[in-house]
Amino acid sequence: MCGIVAYVGNKEAYPILIRGLKRLEYRGYDSAGIALLNDKELNIYKKQGKVSELEAFTINKNLKGNIGIGHTRWATHGLPNDVNSHPHFTTNKDIAIIHNGIIENYSTLKEELISRGYQFRSETDTEVIVHLIDDIMKTEKVDLVEAVRHALLSVTGAYALVVISNKHPDTLIAARKSSPLVVGIGKENEFYLASDATPIVEYTKQVVYLNDEEIAILDRNSGLKIVHLSKEEKTPYIQELELHLEALEKGGFEHFMLKEIFEQPKTIHDCFRGRLNTEQGWVNLGGLKDYHQKLLNANRLIFVACGTSWHAAQVGEYLIEELARINVEVEYASEFRYRNPIINEQDVVIAISQSGETADTLAALELAKSKGATIIGICNVVGSSISRITDAGSYTHAGPEIGVASTKAFTAQVTILTLLALLLANKKGTVSAAKFHEIISELENIPKKVKEILDKNNLIKEIATQYKDAKNALYLGRGSSFPVALEGALKLKEISYIHAEGYPAAEMKHGPIALIDEEMPVFVIATKGTSYEKVVSNIQEVKARKGKIIAIVTEGDEQVKSMADHIIEIPDTNEHLVPLLATIPFQLLSYHISVMRGCNVDQPRNLAKSVTVE
Ligand code: G6P
Numbered sequence: 001m002c003g004i005v006a007y008v009g010n011k012e013a014y015p016i017l018i019r020g021l022k023r024l025e026y027r028g029y030d031s032a033g034i035a036l037l038n039d040k041e042l043n044i045y046k047k048q049g050k051v052s053e054l055e056a057f058t059i060n061k062n063l064k065g066n067i068g069i070g071h072t073r074w075a076t077h078g079l080p081n082d083v084n085s086h087p088h089f090t091t092n093k094d095i096a097i098i099h100n101g102i103i104e105n106y107s108t109l110k111e112e113l114i115s116r117g118y119q120f121r122s123e124t125d126t127e128v129i130v131h132l133i134d135d136i137m138k139t140e141k142v143d144l145v146e147a148v149r150h151a152l153l154s155v156t157g158a159y160a161l162v163v164i165s166n167k168h169p170d171t172l173i174a175a176r177k178s179s180p181l182v183v184g185i186g187k188e189n190e191f192y193l194a195s196d197a198t199p200i201v202e203y204t205k206q207v208v209y210l211n212d213e214e215i216a217i218l219d220r221n222s223g224l225k226i227v228h229l230s231k232e233e234k235t236p237y238i239q240e241l242e243l244h245l246e247a248l249e250k251g252g253f254e255h256f257m258l259k260e261i262f263e264q265p266k267t268i269h270d271c272f273r274g275r276l277n278t279e280q281g282w283v284n285l286g287g288l289k290d291y292h293q294k295l296l297n298a299n300r301l302i303f304v305a306c307g308t309s310w311h312a313a314q315v316g317e318y319l320i321e322e323l324a325r326i327n328v329e330v331e332y333a334s335e336f337r338y339r340n341p342i343i344n345e346q347d348v349v350i351a352i353s354q355s356g357e358t359a360d361t362l363a364a365l366e367l368a369k370s371k372g373a374t375i376i377g378i379c380n381v382v383g384s385s386i387s388r389i390t391d392a393g394s395y396t397h398a399g400p401e402i403g404v405a406s407t408k409a410f411t412a413q414v415t416i417l418t419l420l421a422l423l424l425a426n427k428k429g430t431v432s433a434a435k436f437h438e439i440i441s442e443l444e445n446i447p448k449k450v451k452e453i454l455d456k457n458n459l460i461k462e463i464a465t466q467y468k469d470a471k472n473a474l475y476l477g478r479g480s481s482f483p484v485a486l487e488g489a490l491k492l493k494e495i496s497y498i499h500a501e502g503y504p505a506a507e508m509k510h511g512p513i514a515l516i517d518e519e520m521p522v523f524v525i526a527t528k529g530t531s532y533e534k535v536v537s538n539i540q541e542v543k544a545r546k547g548k549i550i551a552i553v554t555e556g557d558e559q560v561k562s563m564a565d566h567i568i569e570i571p572d573t574n575e576h577l578v579p580l581l582a583t584i585p586f587q588l589l590s591y592h593i594s595v596m597r598g599c600n601v602d603q604p605r606n607l608a609k610s611v612t613v614e
Contacts, residue, residue, distance in 0.1 A: 316328065468596040474515070516546070
C-alpha cells in the first residue's frame with residue numbers, strides 16, 4: 001500500500017525512480033510523484049493517476065539530479081488528487097518526504113503545528129511529519145537526522161518514509177515501523193531504497209532489510225549508517241537477493257495476471273519440489289522441522305489471513321481436519337485481533353500471506369505471540385515482515401506475483417497446506433500408508449493436470465464471452481470446493497466489477513436462490529467425490545429457476561453435462577487435491593471477462609496488492 005523508491009549516487013536519479021515506481025505500482029496507483037535534488041534545488045513533480053501520467057507531466061521539465069525520492073500512492077487520508085500526492089514538503093520547500101503507512105495521531109499534531117503558524121496544503125497525515133521535522137529543527141536546534149528521530153518519537157502509527165533536504169545534497173534519511181523498507185547497496189556509496197526489492201534487483205543484489213524503528217542514513221560520501229530510534233547504532237545485515245529480473249517482466253503475455261495463471265504448473269511444482277518423496281514415502285517442510293511436535297500437540301491451529309490467503313486457509317482447514325484430525329480454526333486477521341481472542345501457549349497461530357506484509361495479519365500474529373502462542377508464517381515474499389517475526393515458517397516459492405488479483409500465490413498456498421496436512425497426518429498416523437502414498441503421488445501429477453486445464457483456455461474464453469455482461473454471479477461448491485467458490489467469486493468481482501458471491505452449494509436454498517433467474521450465471525464445482533450427488537441436486541434447483549449453469553466437472557462426466565449450459569472438464573484427481581485444479585478455470589474466466597469489459601486487469605480500481613494499512 002503505497003510504494004516508495006529512492007536513490008542517491010552518481011547516476012541520474014529520474015529514470016531509476018520512474019522504473020522503480022512502475023515496479024511498485026501494484027502497491028497503489030492513485031497518484032505518483034518524485035522529488036529531485038539538483039545543485040541544492042529541490043524540484044517536486046506529482047500528479048494524480050498512474051506513473052505514466054507523471055511521466056507525461058514531467059516531459060521537458062528539469063529532471064537532473066543524482067539524488068531523489070519517488071512515491072506511488074494508495075489514498076488513505078485525503079482524495080487522490082495532485083495536492084494530496086507525495087512528496088510533501090516544508091513551506092520553504094527545503095525538505096520533502098514520502099511516506100507509506102498511517103500516522104494515527106496526525107490530527108492532534110496538525111492542530112499543534114497550525115497553532116504554531118504552520119499552513120497545510122494537503123489533507124494527508126503525511127504532511128504533518130514534514131512540518132514537525134521542520135519545527136523540531138527550528139525549536140530544538142538539532143540537525144536533520146535528530147529532527148527526524150525526534151519527530152518519529154512523537155508519532156504513533158505505521159510508517160516507511162524517506163526524507164530529502166536541499167541542505168543535505170548527499171544524504172537520504174529513511175525509517176520504518178510496520179511498513180516495509182529495503183536498502184540496496186550499489187557500487188561506491190551508491191544506495192537504493194524501496195518498499196520491496198523489485199525496483200532494486202536490476203542494479204544490485206546486496207540488500208539490507210530495515211527493522212522496525214530503525215533509521216537509515218544513506219550518504220554518498222560516508223556510506224550507510226543505521227541507528228535505532230533509541231539512538232543505538234546497528235550493524236547493517238547485508239543479504240543477497242534471490243530475485244531474478246525476468247520474474248518481474250510480462251514475458252510475452254498481455255497481462256501479468258495471465259502470465260501468472262500460466263506459470264502455475266511450474267509454481268506448484270516449485271512449491272513441493274524437494275518436499276516430498278513418493279518412493280521413500282515422506283513429506284517434509286524444512287522450515288517447520290523443529291515444530292512438528294508443537295503442531296501435533298497443539299490445542300488448535302488457528303489460521304489468520306486476509307483476502308485470497310483467507311480462502312487458502314479455508315482449504316487448509318478441510319485438509320488438516322480431515323487428514324490429520326487436528327482442530328483448525330480460520331480467522332480473518334482483522335476480526336481476530338479486535339475481539340479479544342482466547343489464546344494460550346498450546347495454540348499455534350499460522351499466518352498465510354502472499355506479501356508477508358499485510359498489516360492486519362502482522363498485527364494478529366503479534367497479538368498471538370504476546371499471549372504465548374507459537375507463531376508460524378506461510379509467505380511468498382522472502383524476507384517479508386511476517387517471515388521475519390514468526391518462530392518458523394514455509395515459503396511458497398511462487399515467485400513475484402505482480403497482478404493485484406492473486407492466482408499463483410493461492411495455488412502455492414494450497415499446495416503448502418496440502419503438504420502440511422499430509423506431514424501431520426503421516427506423523428500422527430491418521431492416514432493409512434496407502435492413502436498417504438496415493439495422495440503424494442497424485443500431488444506430483446497436479447502440475448501436468450493444471451497444464452491440461454490451461455490448454456482449454458480458448459474454450460473458457462468462449463464461455464466468458466457469454467457472461468461478460470452479467471450484473472451478478474453466484475459461485476457454489478461443497479467441502480473444500482466451497483472456498484474455491486469463494487475465491488472464484490472474489491476473482492470475478494475484483495477485476496471485472498461484476499457483483500459475485502460464493503456460497504456453500506447447500507446454503508443456496510437459504511437466501512441466494514431468491515436471486516436466481518434467467519440472467520443469473522451460477523458457477524458450480526461439481527466434480528466426482530463425496531458430495532457429487534448433493535451438488536447435482538443443487539444444480540437441478542438452479543435449473544428449475546432458469547439460472548444458467550456453468551459447471552466444473554470431472555473429465556467424462558455425463559450427468560451434469562446433460563443439465564448444465566456449459567461444462568469445463570478437469571482431469572480426475574484425488575478429492576483432496578480438487579481445489580488445486582478447480583480454481584484454474586475460475587481464474588481464466590475472470591481474466592477473460594475483465595479483458596472483454598475493458599477493465600484494468602492487473603491494477604483493478606481501488607485495490608492494492610500489499611495492504612499495509614489496517
Ligand atoms: C489484498 C490483495 C489480495 C490479497 C490480500 C491479502 O487485498 O489484493 O490479493 O489476497 O491483500 O494479502 P496477503 O499478501 O496477506 O496474502
